[in-house]
Amino acid sequence: MFDQYSSAPDTKPEGPISTSSEWTFELIREYDEAIGELAGEFGLDTYPNQIEVISSEQMMDAYSSVGMPVGYNHWSFGKQFISVENNYQRGLMGLAYEIVINSNPCIAYLMEENTMTMQALVIAHACYGHNSFFKGNYLFRSWTDASSIIDYLIFAKNYIRECEQRHGLDEVESVLDSCHSLMNYGVDRYKRPYPISAVEEERRQKEREEYRQRQLNDLWRTIPKLGEEGDGVEPRRFPEEPQENILYFIEKNAPLLENWQRELVRIVRKLAQYFYPQRQTQVMNEGWASFWHYTLLTELYRRGRVTEGFMIEFLQSHTNVIYQPAFDSPYYSGINPYTLGFSIFSDLRRICEEPTAEDREWFPDIAGSNWKETLQFAMRDFKDESFILQFLSPKVMRDMKLFCVSDDDRDSEIVVNAIHDEDGYRQLRANLAGQYNLGNREPNIQVFSVANRGDRSLTLHHTQHRRRPLGKETKEVMRHIHRLWGFDVHLHSFNGDELTASYHCPDEGRDRAEREEEPMLVPKPI
Amino acid sequence: MSYIIDRRLNGKNKSTVNRQRFLRRYKAHIKKAVGEAMNSRSITDMEKGEQISIPTRDISEPAFSHGPGGHVERVLPGNKQFSTGDRIPRQGQQGGGGGGGGNASDSGEGVDDFVFQISQEEFLDFMFEGLQLPNMIKRRLAGNESFQVVRAGISNEGTPGRINVVRSLRAANARRIALTSSKRRNIKLLAEELEQEEQKDPALRDQRRIEFLRHRIEDIQARVKRVPFLDDFDLKYNLLVRQPRPRSRAVMFCLMDVSGSMNQATKDMAKRFFLLLYLFLQRSYEYTEVVFIRHHTSAKEVDEEEFFYSRETGGTIVSSALKLMRTIIRERYPASEWNIYGAQASDGDNWNDDSSTCHKILIDDIMPHVQYYSYVEITPRDHQALWEEYESVKALFPEHFAMEQIVDVQDIYPVFRQLFSQKVSA
Numbered sequence: 048m049f050d051q052y053s054s055a056p057d058t059k060p061e062g063p064i065s066t067s068s069e070w071t072f073e074l075i076r077e078y079d080e081a082i083g084e085l086a087g088e089f090g091l092d093t094y095p096n097q098i099e100v101i102s103s104e105q106m107m108d109a110y111s112s113v114g115m116p117v118g119y120n121h122w123s124f125g126k127q128f129i130s131v132e133n134n135y136q137r138g139l140m141g142l143a144y145e146i147v148i149n150s151n152p153c154i155a156y157l158m159e160e161n162t163m164t165m166q167a168l169v170i171a172h173a174c175y176g177h178n179s180f181f182k183g184n185y186l187f188r189s190w191t192d193a194s195s196i197i198d199y200l201i202f203a204k205n206y207i208r209e210c211e212q213r214h215g216l217d218e219v220e221s222v223l224d225s226c227h228s229l230m231n232y233g234v235d236r237y238k239r240p241y242p243i244s245a246v247e248e249e250r251r252q253k254e255r256e257e258y259r260q261r262q263l264n265d266l267w268r269t270i271p272k273l274g275e276e277g278d279g280v281e282p283r284r285f286p287e288e289p290q291e292n293i294l295y296f297i298e299k300n301a302p303l304l305e306n307w308q309r310e311l312v313r314i315v316r317k318l319a320q321y322f323y324p325q326r327q328t329q330v331m332n333e334g335w336a337s338f339w340h341y342t343l344l345t346e347l348y349r350r351g352r353v354t355e356g357f358m359i360e361f362l363q364s365h366t367n368v369i370y371q372p373a374f375d376s377p378y379y380s381g382i383n384p385y386t387l388g389f390s391i392f393s394d395l396r397r398i399c400e401e402p403t404a405e406d407r408e409w410f411p412d413i414a415g416s417n418w419k420e421t422l423q424f425a426m427r428d429f430k431d432e433s434f435i436l437q438f439l440s441p442k443v444m445r446d447m448k449l450f451c452v453s454d455d456d457r458d459s460e461i462v463v464n465a466i467h468d469e470d471g472y473r474q475l476r477a478n479l480a481g482q483y484n485l486g487n488r489e490p491n492i493q494v495f496s497v498a499n500r501g502d503r504s505l506t507l508h509h510t511q512h513r514r515r516p517l518g519k520e521t522k523e524v525m526r527h528i529h530r531l532w533g534f535d536v537h538l539h540s541f542n543g544d545e546l547t548a549s550y551h552c553p554d555e556g557r558d559r560a561e562r563e564e565e566p567m568l569v570p571k572p573i
Numbered sequence: 574m575s576y577i578i579d580r581r582l583n584g585k586n587k588s589t590v591n592r593q594r595f596l597r598r599y600k601a602h603i604k605k606a607v608g609e610a611m612n613s614r615s616i617t618d619m620e621k622g623e624q625i626s627i628p629t630r631d632i633s634e635p636a637f638s639h640g641p642g643g644h645v646e647r648v649l650p651g652n653k654q655f656s657t658g659d660r661i662p663r664q665g666q667q668g669g670g671g672g673g674g675g676n677a678s679d680s681g682e683g684v685d686d687f688v689f690q691i692s693q694e695e696f697l698d699f700m701f702e703g704l705q706l707p708n709m710i711k712r713r714l715a716g717n718e719s720f721q722v723v724r725a726g727i728s729n730e731g732t733p734g735r736i737n738v739v740r741s742l743r744a745a746n747a748r749r750i751a752l753t754s755s756k757r758r759n760i761k762l763l764a765e766e767l768e769q770e771e772q773k774d775p776a777l778r779d780q781r782r783i784e785f786l787r788h789r790i791e792d793i794q795a796r797v798k799r800v801p802f803l804d805d806f807d808l809k810y811n812l813l814v815r816q817p818r819p820r821s822r823a824v825m826f827c828l829m830d831v832s833g834s835m836n837q838a839t840k841d842m843a844k845r846f847f848l849l850l851y852l853f854l855q856r857s858y859e860y861t862e863v864v865f866i867r868h869h870t871s872a873k874e875v876d877e878e879e880f881f882y883s884r885e886t887g888g889t890i891v892s893s894a895l896k897l898m899r900t901i902i903r904e905r906y907p908a909s910e911w912n913i914y915g916a917q918a919s920d921g922d923n924w925n926d927d928s929s930t931c932h933k934i935l936i937d938d939i940m941p942h943v944q945y946y947s948y949v950e951i952t953p954r955d956h957q958a959l960w961e962e963y964e965s966v967k968a969l970f971p972e973h974f975a976m977e978q979i980v981d982v983q984d985i986y987p988v989f990r991q992l993f994s995q996k997v998s999a
Contacts (some may be wrong), residue, residue, distance in 0.1 A: 072577060079575045096575035104585040110586050123634055128588040129689040136690075150574065174575065220594070228635050328593030373651020382650055450652040450662070455644040463659040466652055478650040490637050515643030523635035537677055 063354045075100075075157070081352055081557045082175060083344050090419050091179040094193060095152040106158050107131050109146050116148060117200040119207040119314070121223055144493060147173035148324070149181040151193035164360040167353070176336025183427045184331070186324035196321060196407040202248050202313045210307050212422040222308050225527035226294065226315035231489050233294035233319035241462045256306045259299070268465045291492040293528070294319070296494045302503055303533030312531070327430045327485060334388015335426050338396075341365060341389070357436045371447060382479075391435070395422055398440065401410065405441060431483035437475045441467075456514075487512055492538070504535035518551075525552035596695065602627045607699045611849070611986040612795060613742065623696045626686040648756060701853055720815040731810025741810035745855040750829050753797045759935040760797075763790050779893050784859040823912040823944075829880065830919035832869040832889040839951045842979055843918035844881050846949055848987045858912065864901060868894035873902065886914050891923045892930040899938045906943035915939065915946040923959045932962040940970050959980060 064081060065074050079098065103110070111128030112118035148154040155173040157166050181187050206354065211219045226233075292298045297304070298312040325332070344361055347353045353361075371386040372378040398406045399418035406414045413421045425438055450466040451474065465471035465478070481487055495508040507527070509517060517540055529536045529552040540548040596603060606625045655661075691699070727740055770778060825887040827847045829840070854861045865880035866872055869887035872894040896913065906913060923931070940946065948963055950956065960976070967974045976990040 072579065075577055076575075079577070096928045098575055098577045099580045100578070100584075101580045102585060105580065105583065105587075108585065108587040111591065120590045120594060122591065122594035125588065125591030125593070126632060126687070128592055129595060130687065133689050149786060156580075156711055167945035212675055216594075216597075220598075224634070231636060313950055357698065360831035371650050373653070375651065375653075379651075382648070386886060447650045448652040449650055450655055451648045453644070453646050456642045457644075460660040460662055463655045463657060463661070464646070466655060466657055468657070475648060478646050481646070484647060490639055492637055511643065512639075513644040515645065515834070516640045518638035518640040521640075527635070 051475055059092065063357070064352050065163050066356075068164060068356075068360075070161070070163040070166050072100075073172070074163055075166055078163075079170050079174065080341055081347060082167065082171050084170075084232060085346055086175040086179070086339070089339075089342070090423065091175055091339070092182055093153065093175060093461075095150040095179040096178060097154045097175040098157060098440065099154060100157050100159055101366055102159050103135070106146070107135060109156055115200055115269060116154060116197065117204055119223075120211075121227075122220065123224075123227065145169040146197075149175045149187060149191060149193055150196050153178040153193070153468065154182060162360065163258055164357050165364065167357075168340055168344065168361055168364060171340035172336045174293075175343065176339035177332060179334050179339075180328075180335045181424060183423070184324070184328060184430075185428055186328055186430055189246045190324045191321050192433075199317065200246060201500065203318070206310060207251075208312065210311065219311065221313065221530065222311050225530045226312050228524050228527040229297075229325075229531075230315060230319045232492065233290050233292060233316035234323045235295065235320075252310060255310075259306065259309060268413045283500050285497050286494060289495050291491075291493045292316075293492070293507070297531050300497065301532050304531065308531075324374050324430075327432075327483075328481065330384040330388040330391075331429065331434050332388070333385045334390075334392050336405050337365075337385050337389040338367060338392035338422075341393075373448075382482075386447070387435075387443075391438050391440070392422060392425070394440050394443050394538045395425060397442075409440060410438075434481045435474060435483060436480035439479065441472045444472060444475055447480065449473050449475055490515070490517055495539075502535060503533075504537060505532045507536070507538045509538060509540040509546070511540060514542050516540065517549060521550055522552070522554070525550050529553065579816040579859060596691070599627055599632065600699075602631065603699050605700070606610060607696060608986050610696075611700065612983050614823070620636060622690055622692045624688060624690055626688040629687050630686055675928050697852065697856060701856060704853065704990060719818045719820055722813050723816050723820045725812045725814040727809045728812040729806070729809065731812065731932075735811045735813070737809045737811050741803070741807050744809055745803045745807040746805065752800045756793050756797050760790055760793050760971045763793070772888050778950070805993065821858045821912065822858060822860045822862070822910065823854050823914060824862045824906050824932055825854055825914045826866060826901075827870070827880065828866045828894045828898065828915065830869070830889060830891065830894075830922075831867045831883075832887055832920075832922065834889070834920050834922045834950075839920055840881065842948070842982055842985060845982070846918060846979070846989065847916055847984050849985070850914070850947070863910065864898075866894050866897055866901075868897075872897040889919075889922050889924065890927050891919060892927050895931055895934045895939060899934060902939075902942055913943040915943050917946070917948045918951060919948075919959070920952045921950045921954075921957050921959050923957065925958050928958040928962040931959065932966060935963075938968060939972060940966065943973065946970075946974050948974075949979050949988065951979045952979050 064077050075098065079096070094158065107128060109116070110131050111124050118124060124155075145158075146156045153174065155169065155178075157169055161169065172437065187193075207219060207223075286296070294312055294316040298309050298316065301309075306311070344358075348358050369383065369386045369389050371383045372380075395413070396418045398410055398414055399416050399421050402410075402414035429437060444467045448467055451464055451471070453464045455462075455463045457532060465474040467475065491510045491512065492507055493510075495506045497506070498504045507528075517538075521538070525536055525538060536552045538550040539546055540550075574702060603625050607623060610623045699743055727737060729978070763786050766781065767790065770783050770786065798972050825847075829835075829843050829847075831840070835843075843888070851863060863877075865875050865877060867875055867883075868889075868891065870890045870893065874897065894917070900914060902908065935946070950960060956978075964975075975992045977992060979985055979988055
């Protein structure tokens with residue numbers, strides 16, 4: 048470590064903050080102050096922290112409501128809770144040490160069972176690492192409003208409870224089920240929405256109800272207008288452009304939904320939007336938090352504020368967190384985002400501080416630059432895909448021994464097409480970045496058209512990515528869409544211009560996974 | 574700037590509602606599991622919780638995803654021997670799996686069942702759901718064990734914690750009015766006189782009289798003031814009294830045939846049946862007693878241990894048990910106070926001429942007093958005379974008498990459900 052702090056005289060020649068592993072509230076406060084001060088020196092900009100000490104039961108509750116402090120009631124959260132509780136009680140799983148919520152103030156949960164070292168680790172990781180990421184990263188800044196999320200959750204919970212009282216548990220549950228199955232298709236990727244607060248939301252909800260009904264009536268008008276028929280003009284396709292936000296489309300256009308049902312669709316959509324940045328920045332977010340807990344705590348140790356015992360315990364947890372099993376290990380379950388993110392951020396710092404010739408060739412702009420500024424830049428303006436594409440260095444690829452296999456179902460064998468060597472770096476990096484592209488991970492399905500003159504059926508198009516077909520749950524999801532839409536739903540899967548599969552709901556024996564001889568009356572995509 | 578909050582004392586069962594929702598949704602699965610568990614369990618842990626397992630595909634939340642096939646490129650860590658251009662034969666039928674890993678993570682094809690635990694309470698809820706005791710429950714004042722504390726107006730004595738402020742102040746007010754009324758009347762009269770004196774022309778005024786009156790008024794006013802604002806005997810207390818609560822009590826008679834023809838397996842089945850009935854009664858009544866009667870040629874009241882485990886055999890005279898039951902009811906369990914349930918298990922073997930005696934005792938002495946009488950015949954063989962006699966009893970008391978045949982352990986729970994299934998009220 049050759050940063051400027053090592054030469055600065057220690058202004059506070061204090062001893063270690065604590066020597067035992069027991070934590071107390073005073074100690075937590077002291078650690079928080081020490082770590083916060085240090086984070087300030089390193090230039091981390093954070094929301095204020097709200098550190099809440101909870102028991103393991105409460106942690107399980109928090110877990111199963113996807114970390115949200117308030118959540119509406121749904122059986123799927125109960126299922127989640129039961130499986131967490133089970134695994135925990137049977138010792139199959141340790142609970143996460145921390146949960147942190149992207150809100151302002153930033154809420155972090157500490158478990159009472161943790162030792163003092165773990166509490167300090169969590170404070171560094173969550174309260175300063177994640178917190179500064181939430182505040183700094185462009186996706187979070189533009190997609191979520193940290194100050195209003197809790198309000199909105201309360202609004203949603205109350206609204207759904209009211210619906211349950213008015214319309215019955217089963218009704219509400221089935222709509223929520225259907226919405227959940229489309230949760231990943233409830234985001235406008237190219238538009239930036241402005242989240243609003245609960246009070247505002249309630250006020251607007253009334254307006255929306257009236258407005259929606261007007262719109263619908265217009266769209267589904269069945270009385271023909273004079274002179275319209277036979278004037279030779281091709282009726283316009285609706286929607287004019289394919290729509291990627293299926294939930295939004297349903298909320299606005301489904302012919303049979305009641306107003307409260309539309310509101311439920313909207314609530315699920317809003318939550319999907321809230322989680323959207325998190326799904327896209329997992330590697331960066333965890334990497335950033337891990338990098339900072341490591342950096343902050345080692346700096347504390349260097350200044351003599353923590354003991355050697357503390358460091359041993361900390362390093363043990365740290366190495367567990369960033370452990371990456373090899374692909375052929377029984378413990379392998381994909382690339383560990385903590386490892387990948389931590390390695391990239393750590394290597395970025397190394398590139399800035401001790402650049403090699405290779406680094407100067409690969410990263411001419413940042414080799415030798417100020418590491419704190421460079422890391423801030425990397426944290427602020429990227430998401431996983433672009434972050435990996437931009438900053439994954441040959442050294443990290445070598446260290447992790449990354450290699451790329453190509454699995455083509457037309458080929459009888461699997462081909463290793465790039466490994467961690469001079470010829471493979473670029474392809475490896477591009478492929479790994481591609482793995483984190485949400486567009487590649489989830490099938491690209493869009494609303495193509497609505498037969499608003501005919502049987503009111505809804506047609507969706509799936510554009511295949513490298514000929515990858517849809518999974519076997521597709522039929523189930525179709526049923527959910529059908530429930531929301533209320534009329535026939537069709538889904539056509541295209542490989543380029545070629546139609547390879549069609550799904551229908553209700554199916555009446557029309558389903559075909561394979562193309563058959565008879566020609567299909569399906570419009571070609573434009 | 575940080576706030577540190579201790580939330581450990583906050584509620585920790587936030588997920589209870591969601592858990593209930595989950596159980597509600599998968600009721601059918603859980604009921605099936607409970608039914609199966611009833612058959613396979615050992616008798617001693619009949620009433621514990623249960624592990625429920627639901628096939629994962631039934632509780633999945635579907636979403637659009639990629640299926641197997643097409644062209645997939647994966648980046649994997651931990652390369653040991655591969656170099657660019659290596660070709661690896663496919664393992665298995667599906668793509669992926671190259672080199673051993675890869676596919677496991679993203680296809681998510683877990684086939685394991687979703688397994689979880691339900692508590693004893695929940696288990697019993699599911700076990701007896703939709704069952705009801707066929708006849709009205711009698712409630713009686715019995716013993717002095719259970720009381721209910723109810724309000725019973727106001728009293729003059731009590732503990733400071735029960736002071737009724739409004740009533741106390743009202744009493745004080747009344748006392749003050751009562752104690753001071755004559756004085757205040759006096760004051761009024763004196764004040765009027767004083768006023769008259771002062772109205773007079775200064776020359777005519779009797780200054781001494783005025784002095785006297787002023788003095789007098791002040792004196793009485795001081796006495797009025799001396800009446801205390803609140804006195805000891807003003808205090809009123811809320812009165813609470815304990816009222817005995819009517820409780821429902823039930824007694825269950827277990828009659829079992831232990832003759833030579835009943836082997837250990839048959840007895841075990843009978844015991845399971847009795848146990849189910851016992852658990853069920855316990856849920857419906859606050860207080861349940863059990864009387865065990867075993868019989869071969871003669872009947873005997875025994876304790877539980879002996880009932881199930883003693884080895885004693887002989888011929889079979891069923892009526893002996895019924896006679897004993899009749900006697901016990903007369904002596905200890907007057908039908909006006911007790912809800913009486915009879916459960917009889919037998920293999921159906923009986924002295925032929927005894928069956929008609931059974932019929933007579935049941936109809937004359939037992940059926941009029943019991944809430945419900947159930948008879949299970951544990952036998953794979955054809956019915957004998959006893960069954961036929963009982964069928965004629967059933968014809969007379971269709972509401973209060975039930976009989977079923979059990980062949981093996983699997984039948985017990987369904988038969989039990991059948992005996993106590995909720996009748997749709999006409």
